[in-house]
Amino acid sequence: MSDNSWIVEPHEKIRRWIIELDHRVMHEVDIYSENERWKRLSVYRLPASIIKLNRNAYTPQVVSFGPCYHGHANLKPMEEHKDRALLHFLRRFRKPIMVYIECLNIVVDDLRAAYQSLDNHWREDTESNHGIVYVMPDIMRDMLMIENQLPMLVLHRLVAAEGASNTQAEDYVNKLLFRLYNLDSYSRHKSIDKSLHVLDICHRVLLLPSDASHLRGKIWPSWVLEKTIPSATELHEAGIQIQRSRSTSLQDIRFYKGVFCVTLKIPVIVVDNITETFFLNLLAFERLHVGAGREVTNYLAFMNNIIRDSKDISLLRSCGIIQNSLGKDEVVADLFNSLTRDNSSVYVVEKKVIKYCSRPWVRWRANLVRTYFKNPWASISVIGSMFLFAFTFAQTGYTVIAYYRRP
Known part of the structure; x- marks a missing residue:
């Protein structure tokens, strides 16, 4: 008997798995390629821990734009309108569809690389009028969901197929999006770098630094915004004047300490039916995408701290900081308090402590x-x-x- 007789022969399936794994290690593991692949990724699949907090905020209800939700039963009624939009597009520019397909084929690898965990059939090479006023808010809402994004490269290539330069195509698409979401004047945003998708461009616009010369107060650093501070009502009772900032950037929360008055200036925010979905998906984007930063996360943590109940919303609304399109102030207060919370036991304990101390x-x-x-x-x-x-x-x-x- 040989000295190696004590070794037990692996099962045939395990042996083949080991051989296959060794082969993949030798031929598939490339650190440089892995880093490049992560850099090209921009449309993410959300983990269940995020989705369970508010499933409707992350799931499109009307229309799918990318491959992640294509073919879902509840979204099929909109496919007819998408086909009609394609016909109008082709009729308007009077070019055959193959011109645009060939234009997109050039960047098809980049488009596929933008999606995380894309189904295999998407990687194979073989593969409106009346009532639009009522469904448009739902379409705008679905366009902001992180799993429902369409890379901006698609839109840029389609516009470039008409003969426009890359810069002209980017400016044209940006202008359409700014008009659709009623963002600030287009001239301010020409300096925006290349964006990944609609959610990314909205994220960049919200954080654009203001060029106004009147902003002389001390800007609050991010670590301060995350700390627990008194509510808006308590700040007001302490003699701090809360005013609306002339800046539209969410980063421009500034604190002025004068001789006779102390002022806190906060940028205005419009709260409507898509606000919750918008901010929840921005939070997920900052959490998942490398380089997205934490500016929106810090802003919402600050707002959650100064908003405890409807009295704080009423005060901020009277100062012109919050424009409430949802109706009752209690609804807006609950919205801000729910954006940065999770369902952990710590949050439940925190709410109980706050309620007890308020008596x-x-x-x-x-x-x-x-x-x-x-x-x-x-x-x-x-x-x-x-x-x-x-x-x-x-x-x-x-x-x-x-x-x-x-x-």
Whole structure:
């Protein structure tokens, strides 16, 4: 018997798996290629831990733009309108569809690389009018979902097929998106770098630094925005004037300490039916995409801290900072409080603590304990005073009663 007789022969499937794994290590693992692939990735599949918080905020309800939700049953009614839009596009520019297909074939590898976990059949090489006013808000909402993105490269190539230069194509597409989402004047955004998709370009516009010369206050750094600070109502009661900033950048939260007044300036925000979806997908984008930053995350953490209830929303609305299109202030307060929360037990405990501390009698009792029960002698003195007060009150009561009972 040989010295190696104690070795047990692996099962045939395990042996083939080991051979295949060794082959992949030798031929497929390329650090440089892996890094390049991650750089090209821009449309992500969300993990279940994010989706479960608010499934409707991440799932398109009307139309699919990319391959991730193509063919879903609830989105099929819009396919007819998409076909009609294609016919109008081809009729308008009077060119055969093969011109555009060939134009996109040049960049097809880049387009596929933009999607995470793309199904195999998408990697194979073989493969409106009445009522539009009512569905347009839903379409705009679906266009902002991170899993439903279409790389901007597609739109740029389609416009470039008409003879426009790359710069002209980018400017043209940007202008259409700014008009669609009622973003700031187009002239301010010509300096935007190449964006990945619609969600990315909206993210960049929200964070564009302001060139206004009047912004002299100290800008709040990101680590300050994440700290817990008093609510807007408490800041106002402390003598801090809360004003609307003339800047539209979410980063321009500034603090002014003057001789006679202290001012906190916050950029205006419009809260409507797509605000929740918009910010939740921006949070997911910053969490998943390398280089996206944390500016929106910090801004929402700050807003969550200064907004505790409807009174804070009412104050911010009167200052012109929040434009409420949802109706009740309570709804807006719940929206901001839900954007940065998770369903962890820590959040539940935090809400209970805040609710407990907001009761007036809790503060009165805490003040009483701090003032009169800090040491045993102070406690004895307070208890003695209480007994003396009780006896005095009882004696006064008996005197009054005896007076009225005299014959």
